[in-house]
Amino acid sequence: MKFDNIIIGGGLSGLTCGIKLAEQGRKCAIVSSGQSAIHFFSGSFDLLGQVNGEEVSHPIEAIKNLADTHPYQRVGIENIGRLAEEAPQLLNRAGLKFCGKADQNHFVLTPMGVMKPSWLTLDDFTCFDQKHSFPWKKVLILNFSGFLDFHTLFVKDGLKKFEVDSQIKNIAMKAFEAIRKNPSEMRSTNIAKVFDKGDVLDEFVKKANLLSEGFEVIILPSVFGLFNKKVVDELKAKVNKPVVLVPAIPPSVPGIRSQMLLSRRFQELGGTFFMGDNVEEGYFENNRLMDIRTNNHGDIKLEADAFILASGSFYSKGIVATHDKLYEPIFGLDIDGDTDRSQWLDEKFFKDQPYMHFGVKADSNFRALMKGQAIENLYVAGSVLGGANALKEGSGAGISLLTSLHVVEQILK
Structure with a gap:
């Protein structure tokens, strides 16, 4: 099978690449091994939250203080x-x-209050x-x-610091009795399906309005609108008080909805999505990747003019570390990391861990x-790139989105 572009990885980075390329008329395919980290999406994308341990208010301005090897610096501040x-x-x-906007961070309420x-x-x-x-x-x-995946006491304790008087109440509804019988079924996605x-x-809104008398605002877990975003809008329109939704323990309802919408957009543009498939190997000739072979396609080669590796970092097994080595598992690409295992970790747990870069x-x-040597038609985007501790910096989504858009521009030149 022949495509203009093939993306390896179906997470935020891979879908961004695929959508942008498909919007430009390219025939694209995404090969994805399974569930992406978008299913754990908290509802917010971070650009840059910290630099050298100091909180950032203006991300674009703060990027200049990052190391030259950071993906943002390599893309270029402009x-x-x-x-x-x-x-x-x-x-x-x-x-x-x-x-939200890139030149100034805003704030969101977390499940910890x-x-x-x-x-x-x-x-x-x-x-x-x-x-x-x-x-x-x-x-x-x-x-x-x-529902045990929304820790109300954490939210209440966190709000105390803001001198907020908060009270916890529970709603029982007949519609949820079936899924309550098994604690493993009382999950955010199952509530959202109801x-x-x-x-x-409407029944929920009536109960919520009654219970909220005397309060200024209602805080709820984000369990609305799995397949139908209008549920969230109707909820906020019908409840008498302002509603603040807070993420619950994954699986994330807005995350799964986001994954479905991004995947649908890619496919509506003509993209091909090979879900549940793994790239086993690639064939190289004259410093170019000519084709790849996947687990599901057997001897059928997938060919493209350009490929994008957006396979993620350690979590997605885009990079693998064993007791004695660090490697990229599909093509055996060069790794930007210390080969001495003793240098991978800092004994102080909350320090900036070297392996995260x-x-x-x-x-x-x-x-x-x-x-x-650079492979002429194999590009790298997202968290599989080295040079950043996205967890410490609060930069993961920004790196995924912006390096992907930048890589697409290199391909389209």
Whole structure:
């Protein structure tokens, strides 16, 4: 099978590459081994939250303080500013609407009841301007009886720091009795499926309005709108008080919806999605990747003019570490990381761990290196790149989105 472009990895980075290329008329395929990290999406995409342990208020300005090897620096500050404006537009075309801007972080309420800086926040959730205050002083934290994935006491304890008087209440509804019988079934996605049916929301709203009398705002777990985003909008329109949704323990309802919308956008543009398939090997000739072979396709070769490796980092097994070696498992590409295992970790757990910076080596045009040479048509995007500790910096989604858009520009030149 022949394509213009093949992307290896179906997470945020791979889907961004695929959508952008397909929008430009390219015939594209995505090969994805399975569930992506978008299923754990908290509702917010971070651009840059910290540099050298210091919290960042203005991400674009703060990028200049990052190391030269950081993916943002390699993309270029001017390009980052431009691409950071393009990214939410691409997401919006897929049906995902966000608040936020790249030149100044806003804040979102976390399941721990603290304010976390962020770049883009899905419109299910509430964006706040201040970190050390909460707009309401009398708060109802409302949960579903038997739902254990929303830790209301953490939220309440966190809000105490803002001098907020909060009270926890539970709602019991007949519609949830069946899934309550088995604790493993009382998950956010199963609750959301009940609300998606359309005849339960009004009953819930009546109970919520009754319980919220005397309160200024209601805090709820984000368990609305798995397949139908209108459920979230109807909820906020029908409840008498402002509603603040807070992420629950994954699987994430807005995350799964986001994955479905991005995948649908790619396929509606003509893209081919090979889900549940693994790339086994590639055939190289004259410093070019000519084709790949996958587990499901057997002897059928997948050919393309250009390939993008967006396979993720350690979590997605885009990079693998064993007791004695560190490697990229598909093609054996060069790794930007210390070969001495004793240098992978810092004994102080909360320090900036060296292994978090490891990734596939790439040249200035983000082409993968193998034995020191750039593969002319194999590009690298997203968290499989080295040079950043996305967890410590709060930069993971930004790196995935913006390096992907940048790589697509290199291909389209």
